[in-house]
Amino acid sequence: MSFRQLQVFATVARLGTVSAAAVELSLSQSATSQALSDLERHLGIALFERLGRRLHLNDLGRRLLPRAEELLDGVAGFVAEATEPEGRLQGVLSVSASATVGTYLLPALAGRFSEAHPAADLRLRLRNTFEVITDVLRLEADLGLIEGECREPSLASEPWCEDRMVVVAAPSHALARRGRLDEAALAEADWILRETGSGTRGVFEQAMRARGAPPRVRMELGQHEAIKQAVRAGLGLGCLSRLSVAGELERGELIALETPLRLRRTFSLVWHPQRYRSPLWQAFKVFLMAARRSDRPAGEP
Numbered sequence: 001m002s003f004r005q006l007q008v009f010a011t012v013a014r015l016g017t018v019s020a021a022a023v024e025l026s027l028s029q030s031a032t033s034q035a036l037s038d039l040e041r042h043l044g045i046a047l048f049e050r051l052g053r054r055l056h057l058n059d060l061g062r063r064l065l066p067r068a069e070e071l072l073d074g075v076a077g078f079v080a081e082a083t084e085p086e087g088r089l090q091g092v093l094s095v096s097a098s099a100t101v102g103t104y105l106l107p108a109l110a111g112r113f114s115e116a117h118p119a120a121d122l123r124l125r126l127r128n129t130f131e132v133i134t135d136v137l138r139l140e141a142d143l144g145l146i147e148g149e150c151r152e153p154s155l156a157s158e159p160w161c162e163d164r165m166v167v168v169a170a171p172s173h174a175l176a177r178r179g180r181l182d183e184a185a186l187a188e189a190d191w192i193l194r195e196t197g198s199g200t201r202g203v204f205e206q207a208m209r210a211r212g213a214p215p216r217v218r219m220e221l222g223q224h225e226a227i228k229q230a231v232r233a234g235l236g237l238g239c240l241s242r243l244s245v246a247g248e249l250e251r252g253e254l255i256a257l258e259t260p261l262r263l264r265r266t267f268s269l270v271w272h273p274q275r276y277r278s279p280l281w282q283a284f285k286v287f288l289m290a291a292r293r294s295d296r297p298a299g300e301p
Helices: 003-015 018-025 029-043 059-083 099-104 106-116 129-137 183-188 199-210 224-232 242-251 279-295
Strands: 048-051 054-057 091-098 120-127 143-147 156-169 190-193 216-220 237-241 255-257 264-271
Touching (some): 018 029, 091 106, 091 279, 099 242, 106 279, 129 143, 129 264, 156 199, 156 224, 156 242, 156 279, 224 242, 242 255, 264 279
Parallel strands (some): 190 237
Antiparallel strands (some): 156 237
16 A cells, blocks of 8 residues: 555545646556555555545545545655654645625734744635535534534534624614614514524524524625625624624714624544544644634634
């Protein structure tokens, strides 16, 4: 069994086709296909289900992929230590983050970490919470940062920091003059919300259900900025992290409304427990936890 065969196996598992893996690995398609066939023949088992032109890991392939990733990372670590005798952190770390974390917290933190470790390559991907969990499950991300708690039993998670959400309206909106909304007003209002699968949307809907006031959704938008623009135009109320509307509230472009809703949540780190956690992974996690303690990134009082 060769390093190349394991590399092809892991890359095909991530990308889903031999042709895409060949491009990423700078191999011919025939050489990539041959390496995968040789691996399966050497093991005496099939690792993929072939559906049309796409390859999907079977149950055994899913169990073996974390071990293959661990072996590949181990080789990469061996090479790194050989080429960096002073022990500098280096390598690639793939991080998927949900919208609020990835937009308002992670860029500045990643910048500080990269300045301290210039040989480290952080690759950030902005997703919603459901997609982040999917990335980690499929081993497409080394680490995920999500809004809320992780309820996927096959993943490991740890609370990172607290966030406070707020209901906002345009100053000209009829409900803005009330200052505080009761359950009846919450149920009657038109809402501009994130898409299903978003952590922000999930926390808001759970809070509304707890008060017996299911929201009347007028519009679903996939970006915070789009929601803020729609709310500013008077199309409805929004519920977003205070992080994302701090500027608008300070400038008076939006008004924060008091409600009986419980709108606090936890940002969490998630990872696959069977995936190899490199020194770079461990250093970045320690850095994030230290930043939580010293910076209070979610702006809690």
